[in-house]
Amino acid sequence: MRVHREARAHGADIARPWNVARAAARDLGARAVRPPTRRLPLEEARGATLAEDLVALVGVPSYDTSAMDGYAVAGPGPWNVVGRVLAGQRDGHAALRPGQAVEIATGAPVPGGTEAVLPYEHALRRGAEVTGEARPGRHVRRAGEETARGETVLPAGTSVTPAVLGLAASLGHDALAVRRPRVAALVTGDELVHSGLPAPGTVRDAIGPLLPGMVEWAGALLEDPRHIGDGFGTMVSELSRIVTAGTVSMIVVCGASSVGPADHVRGALAELGARTVVDGVSCRPGHPQLLGHLGSLREPGPLVVGLPGNPGAALAAAVTLLVPALAALSGRADPTARSPRALPLRGEVEPHGHDTRLVAVRIEDGHAVPVGHDRPGTLRGAAMADALAVIPPGWSPPEAELVWLPR
Numbered sequence: 001m002r003v004h005r006e007a008r009a010h011g012a013d014i015a016r017p018w019n020v021a022r023a024a025a026r027d028l029g030a031r032a033v034r035p036p037t038r039r040l041p042l043e044e045a046r047g048a049t050l051a052e053d054l055v056a057l058v059g060v061p062s063y064d065t066s067a068m069d070g071y072a073v074a075g076p077g078p079w080n081v082v083g084r085v086l087a088g089q090r091d092g093h094a095a096l097r098p099g100q101a102v103e104i105a106t107g108a109p110v111p112g113g114t115e116a117v118l119p120y121e122h123a124l125r126r127g128a129e130v131t132g133e134a135r136p137g138r139h140v141r142r143a144g145e146e147t148a149r150g151e152t153v154l155p156a157g158t159s160v161t162p163a164v165l166g167l168a169a170s171l172g173h174d175a176l177a178v179r180r181p182r183v184a185a186l187v188t189g190d191e192l193v194h195s196g197l198p199a200p201g202t203v204r205d206a207i208g209p210l211l212p213g214m215v216e217w218a219g220a221l222l223e224d225p226r227h228i229g230d231g232f233g234t235m236v237s238e239l240s241r242i243v244t245a246g247t248v249s250m251i252v253v254c255g256a257s258s259v260g261p262a263d264h265v266r267g268a269l270a271e272l273g274a275r276t277v278v279d280g281v282s283c284r285p286g287h288p289q290l291l292g293h294l295g296s297l298r299e300p301g302p303l304v305v306g307l308p309g310n311p312g313a314a315l316a317a318a319v320t321l322l323v324p325a326l327a328a329l330s331g332r333a334d335p336t337a338r339s340p341r342a343l344p345l346r347g348e349v350e351p352h353g354h355d356t357r358l359v360a361v362r363i364e365d366g367h368a369v370p371v372g373h374d375r376p377g378t379l380r381g382a383a384m385a386d387a388l389a390v391i392p393p394g395w396s397p398p399e400a401e402l403v404w405l406p407r
């Protein structure tokens, strides 16, 4: 680590190209010690990632049922109405013989022998007799017709969304086998305040509020961030405490990533024996970000991500290293890399001589349109943006790769 500092002091650039750094983050996340698979009740599983394929424990529907309110009929009409079946009725009606019908509710089990359901709107009822045009098979949903029992409906790696939870319930599940890494964060800076108007010389912490959503987007859970001052000793002891507790798969350190007298991340990680995988990324904003890990080369973990203190730079670093590494740890696809992967850029953007520019853009009519306000010290551009457009050195317009942001 000291070597790195000296290398920097003498102007040597050890920063990785942006795309190489992002690939390294994914690779490390995939190789790192996985968080354990846990079986969580449905109500606690939202936001996690399926650790196993989701299999139908029952078919959908699970019994032959009516898709309409009306009459279940057997054979050709007219039909003699011999009863009524409502939804939730567990003791099914006796099988129908040709010429018989029962009044039936949507979702109720159809009696054996039912050939069709005649909706009320198409039925003419006179006393116990009903007539109408019933086409064979109409409005009867057969057991397993949508999903067969035992069918795999979702692969491991799927994000547990509200729809997944509803589906899991309808397939008979009470709990799901999921993975959800836990993440600890240290937000550093003597100048930071966490509420109200910042007095001169103080700054409102903008990264603490940004972090939980970024972490959850990658399928993980952030423990309450710790706010610490700029001391080296405090950083070492806080990092040791987190490592010793052994509950997290990743530690995020915000600020203290540069080369000033209070920028202790590298020194503190060296003190703990951490290995550095990425030390600086050739991108703007987000240059001083870093990625490393504790544990061995064979079994890396927990991972450590250093985010620059400038909030816009912290967000750029989060989509470069933090989210790709964490999504890989969760076992899900990297949400920053969803489709479309690239779009034509509309507007003037000049590539930088040797760094990749990350430009806040909004997607309009299939084009990436810069929104401005995306300098390192602000989140104003990112707050308006759908994605960051990746503009490497030597880029030629119009097609630009996109790094998506959570919306």
Ligand SMILES: Nc1nc2c(c(=O)[nH]1)N[C@H]1C(S)=C(S)[C@@H](COP(=O)(O)OP(=O)(O)OC[C@H]3O[C@@H](n4cnc5c(N)ncnc54)[C@H](O)[C@@H]3O)O[C@H]1N2
Pocket: 187, 188, 189, 191, 192, 203, 204, 205, 206, 207, 208, 254, 255, 256, 257, 258, 259, 260, 263, 286, 287, 288, 307, 308, 309, 310, 311, 313, 376
């Ligand atoms: N001599 C050099 N100085 C700097 C370099 C460099 O290469 N050589 N890099 C610059 C770049 S680029 C960035 S980015 C910053 C990174 O700084 P640190 O990660 O060390 O963070 P701090 O120095 O603590 O803070 C920088 C800046 O951001 C504000 N800040 C910090 N934390 C927060 C927070 N949680 N919420 C809002 N704002 C925060 C802090 O007040 C400073 O204004 O270093 C450059 N310097």
Ligand code: MOO
Pocket: 283, 284, 285, 286, 287, 288, 308, 310, 313, 314, 376, 377
């Ligand atoms: O790149 Mo710094 O990360 O400009 O703010």
